[in-house]
Amino acid sequence: MAHEVMTQKSARPEKTFAFDYLDKHAHQIALLNDSVFYFGELGMQEHETARLLCELLEENGFTIERNLAGFPTGFCASWGKGSPVVAIHTEYDANPDNSQKAGVTEPACIVEGAPGHCEGHNSNAAVMVAGAIAAKKAMEKYGLAGQLKVFGAPAEEQLVSRPYYVRDGYFDDVDVALTPHIGGQFNVGYGLIQSSLISAYFTFHGESAHAGSAPWKGRDALDAVILMDVGMAEFREHMMPQSMCQRVITQGGDQPNVIPKRAQVWWYFRGPTAEAAMSVFERAKKVAEGAALMTNTSVEIDVQSAVWPVRGNRTLAELVEREYEQIGAPGWTEEEDKLARTLQQRAGVKVEGLSRDTARIKGPATQKPASNDAGDVSWKVPMAKFYFPANIPNISYHHWAAGVALATSIAHKGAVAGAKVLAASLIELFADPAIVQEAKRTFAEELGESSWFSMLPKDQQPPVNLNRATMERYRESMRTHYIKERPRFL
Ligand SMILES: [Zn+2]
16 A cells, blocks of 8 residues: 555656656756855855845745845745645855865865855755745645745855744745755654754953063953863763763954953854753853952953754655655766765775665664754754755765865765655655644654744844855856856756
8 A cells, every 4th residue: 555655656757757857957956065165155155145046046946035034044935825835945155264265175165265066055045945946836736735935045154034034934834844864875764853043253352462561451352262262161061961062262362472362252152952952051150250359350242043853754855755765866877976986085084985775764763962043943943854865975064075075076976866756755745734744743742841942132234244255255266266157047
């Protein structure tokens, strides 16, 4: 019986149509993938990327709301009428100082010191837009009812946008959501997948003085940053298992003979639950106050973002799994596999080439310490986060090696396959709304007593200036590498 249902579903003409559309647009998907790769834009500064994605969706009949929730590079593109309302969302930001030439298996910058994609959010964007357009065209042709909403989510690397979207009500009318993410293999899970995170700046204010001739007149803000660090290092010993914190010092003074009157440290506090992350943050505030007291300085705390741990809904995970089991891994060439093996060897990880199979769901996911700003969405509505094979397996992200495949045929084929899984899952949800009802039922069970609330401070506004100076410094030299041919989806 189960087999019969599967065969019947795989034969849906809507899906055959969408797959055919995506195959015919494989070159356009590659162009889109590569365009975003060479834009290489940091979070909150994804202006070229967001403009291109919005234009492509708009040309295909979607209505665009730009500047979503006050995010200049955020958007929501909607199409269709009635129910169900299905949302898809993903990120398209790069990382600082991660410029890497495509296809080169040694560290090699495109532009020295510039930002670059070193995870594959460029392919996320290609999958989301191509998958959305293909599904929309199939819905239109076969008269499927329902609304498709495509959310562009800026600054995932700083965990910023989606908690604001959820707080501001953009998911209130959404029934279910899907989010594609690059990986080394088709994979999807349910249960708690990632961790909760709070991102905050701690800025200490003191008083400057000549460090050589009158140090007693100064109140050193950098001392406070360092003492906070010492306090947090001691606190780490007493944290609950699975809780973590990391920091970078973003301001530490200008020159040694001027006592810094201003110093700043940027912290990420992580925990397996929202409550756990909040309790680490509460303790850190006390450590900061202590550091300020010891140095006769004052501290200002500015929360950038606060996200719930990403969870996956079982019904939706099983839906996506069924679709990628039918589509399968892309057929890799010898040459592509060789590139993967060379890179795996060079990066000192397990050498096994590209993945030729898909990951099956074997039970609830193992929760990872990493976080993603999609977390809030996954507590508001049933959501599946799935991975598509457009990067080389085993390579760890945010490292030059993870940028190598991202504008090669590996990413291109992976993006086409990812877009097919996304389009097929969307078509199933619109063609068979019973799946949506079932996802809502299992979601209610999965949540039990817990319910979403915004962890953001009240009235918190998006950090629109984040990464602006860095992006402005490099944009002109990066522009010379942009892809000249513009993708078209007709
Ligand atoms: Zn990511």
